[in-house]
Amino acid sequence: MSPELIIAIIVTVVGASTPILIAALGELVVERSGVLNLGVEGMMLVGAITAFVVVFLTGNHYLAILLAAAAGLGTSLIFGFLTLSLSANQTATGLALTIFGTGFSALAGQGYSARPVTLLGPLFPSELATHPIWRVLFGYSALVYFALIMVVAIWWFLKKTRAGLILRAVGENDLSAHSIGYSVIGVRYLAVMFGGAMAGIAGACFPLLLTPQWAERMTAGRGWIAVALVVFASWRPFRLLAGAYLFGLVMTMELYAKAGGGPLSVVPSELWAALPYLATVAVLVLISIRRDASTNAPACLGKPFLPSN
Amino acid sequence: MQFRLEKRREPSKVMVYATPVAAVVLTMVVGAIIFSLIGYDGVGAVREIFLTPLTNSFKWQDLGVKAAPLIIIGVGLSISYRANVWNIGAEGQYIIGGLAATWVALATHGMTGWWILPTMFVAGMLGGAAYASIPALLKTRLNVNEILTSLMLTYASVQLIYYLVRAPWKDPMGMGFPQTRIFSEAARLPTLIPGTIVHLGVPIAIVVALIAWFIMSRSVFGYRMRVVGAAPHAARYGGFSENKTIWLALLVSGGLAGMAGMLEVAGPFQRMVPGFPTNYGFTAIIVAFLGRLNPLGVIFAGIVMAITFVGGEVAQTTIGLSSSATGVFQAMMLFFLLAGDILIRYRIKRVVPAAEVRA
Numbered sequence: 001m002s003p004e005l006i007i008a009i010i011v012t013v014v015g016a017s018t019p020i021l022i023a024a025l026g027e028l029v030v031e032r033s034g035v036l037n038l039g040v041e042g043m044m045l046v047g048a049i050t051a052f053v054v055v056f057l058t059g060n061h062y063l064a065i066l067l068a069a070a071a072g073l074g075t076s077l078i079f080g081f082l083t084l085s086l087s088a089n090q091t092a093t094g095l096a097l098t099i100f101g102t103g104f105s106a107l108a109g110q111g112y113s114a115r116p117v118t119l120l121g122p123l124f125p126s127e128l129a130t131h132p133i134w135r136v137l138f139g140y141s142a143l144v145y146f147a148l149i150m151v152v153a154i155w156w157f158l159k160k161t162r163a164g165l166i167l168r169a170v171g172e173n174d175l176s177a178h179s180i181g182y183s184v185i186g187v188r189y190l191a192v193m194f195g196g197a198m199a200g201i202a203g204a205c206f207p208l209l210l211t212p213q214w215a216e217r218m219t220a221g222r223g224w225i226a227v228a229l230v231v232f233a234s235w236r237p238f239r240l241l242a243g244a245y246l247f248g249l250v251m252t253m254e255l256y257a258k259a260g261g262g263p264l265s266v267v268p269s270e271l272w273a274a275l276p277y278l279a280t281v282a283v284l285v286l287i288s289i290r291r292d293a294s295t296n297a298p299a300c301l302g303k304p305f306l307p308s309n
Numbered sequence: 310m311q312f313r314l315e316k317r318r319e320p321s322k323v324m325v326y327a328t329p330v331a332a333v334v335l336t337m338v339v340g341a342i343i344f345s346l347i348g349y350d351g352v353g354a355v356r357e358i359f360l361t362p363l364t365n366s367f368k369w370q371d372l373g374v375k376a377a378p379l380i381i382i383g384v385g386l387s388i389s390y391r392a393n394v395w396n397i398g399a400e401g402q403y404i405i406g407g408l409a410a411t412w413v414a415l416a417t418h419g420m421t422g423w424w425i426l427p428t429m430f431v432a433g434m435l436g437g438a439a440y441a442s443i444p445a446l447l448k449t450r451l452n453v454n455e456i457l458t459s460l461m462l463t464y465a466s467v468q469l470i471y472y473l474v475r476a477p478w479k480d481p482m483g484m485g486f487p488q489t490r491i492f493s494e495a496a497r498l499p500t501l502i503p504g505t506i507v508h509l510g511v512p513i514a515i516v517v518a519l520i521a522w523f524i525m526s527r528s529v530f531g532y533r534m535r536v537v538g539a540a541p542h543a544a545r546y547g548g549f550s551e552n553k554t555i556w557l558a559l560l561v562s563g564g565l566a567g568m569a570g571m572l573e574v575a576g577p578f579q580r581m582v583p584g585f586p587t588n589y590g591f592t593a594i595i596v597a598f599l600g601r602l603n604p605l606g607v608i609f610a611g612i613v614m615a616i617t618f619v620g621g622e623v624a625q626t627t628i629g630l631s632s633s634a635t636g637v638f639q640a641m642m643l644f645f646l647l648a649g650d651i652l653i654r655y656r657i658k659r660v661v662p663a664a665e666v667r668a
Contacts, residue, residue: 038456078644081648082644082647082648086647086648086650086651087651088647088648088650088651089647089650091395091456092594092598092643092647093644093647095397095594095643096595096640096643096644096647097640099591099594099595099636099639099640099643100636100637100640100641100644102633102636103633103634103635103636103637103638103639103640104636104637104640106631106633106636107631107633107634107636107637110631110633216633220464221460221464224457224460224461224464225461227457228457228461231454231457268472268476270468270469270471270472270475271468271472273468273471274464274465274468274469277461277462277464277465278461278465280457280461281443281447281453281457281458281461281462284447284453284454284457284458285447285451285453288447288451288452288453289451
């Protein structure tokens with residue numbers, strides 16, 4: 001393999017990983033607060049169609065990202081209201097949110113398919129990225145750097161700040177947090193909204209970063225992979241980064257296999273397409289064999305908070 | 310005026326049955342308003358989606374054919390969810406069931422005999438159950454979350470269809486289309502009423518639901534599933550093994566999803582095509598909840614869901630509404646249902662502020 005090809009692969013891997021990483025970071029914060037939102041895929045689709053329509057109408061990529069975040073946040077409020085205010089079943093509500101996001105985005109995107117938009121260009125001026133090596137560092141769009149900054153920011157927030165400590169306390173022992181005087185429901189609302197905004201931005205990555213068009217269900221289960229990655233990373237941001245790039249690598253291999261030629265095309269392209277999902281299962285198995293994965297899970301994950309009982 | 314939630318002494322029986330009905334009605338009302346607000350013919354959409362399939366007798370056969378797989382899969386899921394086992398990969402088990410039945414149909418191509426359809430039926434159920442046994446094995450042995458594994462396997466199974474119809478199972482006379490050859494007469498489900506599309510799967514769905522209702526309410530198996538789901542600690546004291554329950558829940562729900570897959574491929578499809586996954590497995594999740602995880606309720610919920618599917622197609626042709634609007638209506642129904650669940654455990658009380666009392 002030539003150095004150019006290796007660099008091209010690295011750049012593709014980083015791009016493919018970014019939406020999964022952003023969505024998974026949001027879900028990590030949500031789960032650390034003790035809430036399991038399985039609606040990531042639906043919120044991503046709402047973000048994706050919002051970003052597409054905005055960039056199609058205005059051509060402004062950053063406005064598109066901002067409004068995609070707002071749309072994701074708005075969608076997450078449905079989940080928040082049902083599960084936090086009405087203490088509905090989180091699993092069922094999350095599934096309903098994904099069904100809703102899939103239907104809503106398809107409805108809103110009617111008539112927008114096969115219309116091209118432009119991708120979000122690199123953040124740094126192209127002079128910085130003339131040499132291939134520099135491309136690996138400076139050749140990406142703002143979304144890629146945003147994802148990396150958020151890894152550090154969320155790690156710092158959870159580990160070093162008082163607010164992060166409160167969030168973890170709410171996820172580990174909601175009754176104690178409540179008796180000290182913290183608003184369990186309030187903290188969880190904020191976490192769910194943050195997760196929604198991140199899922200919206202993750203959805204925006206699809207039309208702005210990967211394929212410059214709208215297609216129904218274009219997130220293709222990546223939201224679910226993000227949920228799985230949070231478990232894989234045992235709720236730690238830096239492990240999430242490693243996991244997301246690993247999955248980006250698997251997905252990039254599919255692209256190269258489909259493009260034909262080379263040793264990858266010996267295997268049917270459908271197997272490559274199925275690989276990220278099979279790899280998720282394999283990874284879940286591996287972490288379970290290595291140690292009890294659930295030991296690091298927030299103790300209150302998925303349980304509704306009912307102080308009056 | 311302010312309202313407050315007050316806990317009921319015991320769960321309300323009335324609300325258990327009233328909330329699904331209220332959810333459907335609210336979906337129609339709120340749906341009409343929202344769709345009008347965003348620039349569609351809201352009232353027309355609700356009329357076409359919810360009422361036309363009922364008033365137009367030509368659509369009744371479509372209702373039966375669409376409801377059958379939803380009921381069969383929904384019954385399985387309701388049993389599984391009762392036991393707190395979250396199989397959300399029914400779509401994948403439906404696909405593998407359909408593929409297993411296709412394999413039998415292709416292997417017996419050109420043959421005749423009464424035994425072909427029953428063999429396909431068994432193959433479909435075994436295929437679905439086998440696929441569901443992967444999450445069951447991983448859950449019981451390694452405590453791997455069954456939600457994620459069953460769902461990931463669904464995405465993988467879609468690729469398996471694509472591969473099989475593109476290469477080994479491709480119809481040699483199909484002019485390059487990625488699909489299998491059409492099944493022989495002996496491998497196709499007979500239609501029950503001549504001149505309609507109503508096939509054997511429709512009565513089978515009703516029978517499946519009735520048997521499941523009987524088993525769930527009258528047998529030790531049903532008792533086990535309900536107790537493990539509602540009170541896992543008590544179940545452990547009572548000697549019900551949690552692992553055995555997980556296995557049973559996944560095998561039953563997977564087997565029924567596989568049965569639905571067989572009935573679909575041998576009935577409406579009559580061959581395997583890339584478009585075989587039609588989201589019945591996902592919609593059946595809503596059906597199970599709307600039916601209150603009760604097999605008899607699932608019959609009604611399956612029919613309601615079938616109405617929205619058939620109505621969605623009607624609305625597409627009559628008022629040009631995208632078929633994806635159906636998904637929005639279905640999700641809204643589930644939202645309202647989940648929101649209404651709180652009324653089973655709580656009642657709404659009006660709070661009179663102190664100032665108002667004095668005045």
